[in-house]
Amino acid sequence: xxxxxxxxxxxxxxxxxxxxxxxxxxxxxxxxxxxxxxxxxxxxxxxxxxxxxxxxxxxxxxxxxxxxxxxxxxxxxxxxxxxxxxxxxxxxxxxxxxxxxxxxxxxxxxxxxxxxxxxxxxxxxxxxxxxxxxxxxxxxxxxxxxxxxxxxxxxxxxxxxxxxxxxxxxxxxxxxxxxxxxxxxxxxxxxxxxxxxxxxxxxxxxxxxxxxxxxxxxxxxxxxxxxxxxxxxxxxxxxxxxxxxxxxxxxxxxxxxxxxxxxxxxxxxxxxxxxxxxxxxxxxxxxxxxxxxxxxxxxxxxxxxxxxx
Numbered sequence: 001x002x003x004x005x006x007x008x009x010x011x012x013x014x015x016x017x018x019x020x021x022x023x024x025x026x027x028x029x030x031x032x033x034x035x036x037x038x039x040x041x042x043x044x045x046x047x048x049x050x051x052x053x054x055x056x057x058x059x060x061x062x063x064x065x066x067x068x069x070x071x072x073x074x075x076x077x078x079x080x081x082x083x084x085x086x087x088x089x090x091x092x093x094x095x096x097x098x099x100x101x102x103x104x105x106x107x108x109x110x111x112x113x114x115x116x117x118x119x120x121x122x123x124x125x126x127x128x129x130x131x132x133x134x135x136x137x138x139x140x141x142x143x144x145x146x147x148x149x150x151x152x153x154x155x156x157x158x159x160x161x162x163x164x165x166x167x168x169x170x171x172x173x174x175x176x177x178x179x180x181x182x183x184x185x186x187x188x189x190x191x192x193x194x195x196x197x198x199x200x201x202x203x204x205x206x207x208x209x210x211x212x213x214x215x216x217x218x219x220x221x222x223x224x225x226x227x228x229x230x231x232x233x234x235x236x237x238x239x240x241x242x243x244x245x246x247x248x249x250x251x252x253x254x255x256x257x258x259x260x261x262x263x264x265x266x267x268x269x270x271x272x273x274x275x276x277x278x279x280x281x282x283x284x285x286x287x288x289x290x291x292x293x294x295x296x297x298x299x300x301x302x303x304x305x306x307x308x309x
Contacts, residue, residue, distance in 0.1 A: 008125030
């Protein structure tokens with residue numbers, strides 16, 4: 001099977017939100033986990049990441065539950081990456097990190113299984129840009145790559161990240177949230193930011209905007225995608241699940257990336273992310289099926305705006 005391959009972090013999370021606290025043991029999360037599960041609802045997905053023996057069985061069971069190929073999940077004696085965060089009581093889109101321990105990721109070097117090398121669509125989710133580059137060097141010219149990041153890497157490895165985005169024909173798409181996009185572009189105007197980042201060389205750029213949906217630019221044309229109205233309990237992983245489902249939809253289309261294929265992919269991203277935020281961690285995906293997702297996709301797809309430019 002030609003899986004969507006997701007490379008990123010595997011994280012034990014402790015989340016505090018206005019709606020409660022993730023219950024012990026620590027929740028399962030990380031960019032690779034959220035994105036791979038989000039993708040799996042749309043197209044078969046495989047995960048590349050690393051986990052510690054302290055929680056390896058829980059992660060393996062979780063990925064098996066959702067049907068994610070975990071051949072690329074390495075195991076180490078170091079503890080699993082740990083992250084604790086608290087969301088603002090009045091604005092759940094804002095959060096502060098209370099604790100972060102890299103653990104297994106401190107000296108991690110991704111290993112790409114041979115079974116993944118034939119896959120045509122790749123999502124390099126939140127990860128050190130230098131590690132993302134090490135994965136890119138394993139790929140061929142006929143593979144489509146979507147890149148993600150977070151504020152941490154924009155602040156600390158800006159030059160490395162920009163160098164990746166300038167790899168025209170190698171990195172095809174980029175996705176980040178609005179704050180990250182503004183930071184990367186060095187502007188306070190969201191539409192100017194998305195244009196500036198697209199100007200680095202990617203075929204398309206997507207800017208997620210929490211409850212305001214997302215904006216995307218394709219061949220210089222910007223269009224906006226609504227969010228599906230739902231009660232957000234835990235926004236952790238929303239952007240990653242959006243990216244995973246979006247990339248999986250592009251993979252499922254089978255052909256070259258067109259504006260219409262991207263518009264449908266964004267509708268899938270928005271729909272899957274809406275399930276993610278409704279409960280803590282990966283709990284939001286439990287009980288979800290393709291019929292439920294497709295219902296939300298139809299609602300969103302018809303409401304995507306015509307190009308603004």
